[in-house]
Amino acid sequence: SQTIHQWPATLVQPVGSPLSLECTVEGTSNPNLYWYRQAAGRGLQLLFYSVGIGQISSEVPQNLSASRPQDRQFILSSKKLLLSDSGFYLCAWSPGLYGYTFGSGTRLTVV
Amino acid sequence: GQQLNQSPQSMFIQEGEDVSMNCTSSSIFNTWLWYKQDPGEGPVLLIALYKAGELTSNGRLTAQFGITRKDSFLNISASIPSDVGIYFCAGQRSYNTDKLIFGTGTRLQVFP
Numbered sequence: 001s002q003t004i005h006q007w008p009a010t011l012v013q014p015v016g017s018p019l020s021l022e023c024t025v026e027g028t029s030n031p032n033l034y035w036y037r038q039a040a041g042r043g044l045q046l047l048f049y050s051v052g053i054g055q056i057s058s059e060v061p062q063n064l065s066a067s068r069p070q071d072r073q074f075i076l077s078s079k080k081l082l083l084s085d086s087g088f089y090l091c092a093w094s095p096g097l098y099g100y101t102f103g104s105g106t107r108l109t110v111v
Numbered sequence: 112g113q114q115l116n117q118s119p120q121s122m123f124i125q126e127g128e129d130v131s132m133n134c135t136s137s138s139i140f141n142t143w144l145w146y147k148q149d150p151g152e153g154p155v156l157l158i159a160l161y162k163a164g165e166l167t168s169n170g171r172l173t174a175q176f177g178i179t180r181k182d183s184f185l186n187i188s189a190s191i192p193s194d195v196g197i198y199f200c201a202g203q204r205s206y207n208t209d210k211l212i213f214g215t216g217t218r219l220q221v222f223p
Contacts (some may be wrong), residue, residue: 031218034210043114044154044199090153098161099144099201100211102153107193 002027006103014109019064019078021106023091026072032094033074035066037087038105044090050074064106086110117200117214125222130187134200142203143176143183144211149196157198159183190206190221 006023013019025031035047046059048066056066063082067075074091088107092100117134124130142161146154160176160183165202167174172197173186183200200214 041218044212044213049182088151092153098142098159098203099146099156102146102155103153105153107151 002093002095002101004091004093004101004103006106009104010107011109013081013108015083015110016080019076019081019085019108019109021076021089021091021108023074023103024072025074025093028072028093028095030071033043033068034094034100035076035094036090036092036102037091038090039087048076081110083110114199115200115202115212115214116169117217119217120215121218121220122220123126123220124190126190126192128190130186130190130194130219132198132200133182133184134202134214135182136212137181138204139180140202140204141180143174143181144201145172145174145185146199146201146223147196148199148216154197154199165195187219192217192223195219 003026032051034049036044037047038044048058050056050068053068053071064078086109088105090105091103092101115134115136144159145157147157148154158167158174163176163180164178165176173189175184177183198217201211203209203211
């Protein structure tokens, strides 16, 4: 069966520090992968999506970047975190039939 | 990015009451989906709708794909405390090749 793993679950980082969040999918190949951010009590904002290895599309200009070094691995990064990068980050993948399946999320607090 | 208009923004109801929420768009979608997000978790798919006019149930949840393809509705009957969370609608124009467009969310609180 297909599963999606996202870690870490929570992270507290100082302003100016680097960031690396990882997402992996099991049980499928060549999935479409997505990174979303959710501010407290707000909706889902699509940050990046990828349809294949090395293929990244950015939805909004920002301090973050994404990479897909392997078929089932999607990484969200930053060289220097800002306070405004705080939020709940969700990885998702598309099973191809309908909708997305989401990971359990990473709560990032930049202090 | 584009978001769907979802209402109400929040609801505070008593256990046992029925709940209705809706989602509207200025453009047509071929798939409508409803997700629920528990606090601190990722959204989980509740119901998927594929055809205009379709009415689909999942336990106490019933969702409808609007006949114009520009709206969808979710009803929850006889609410219980574990219904608490944020409910998101999402629209998709075509399977697999198109990104989901999410609604702004409805936050539901249920009081015993």
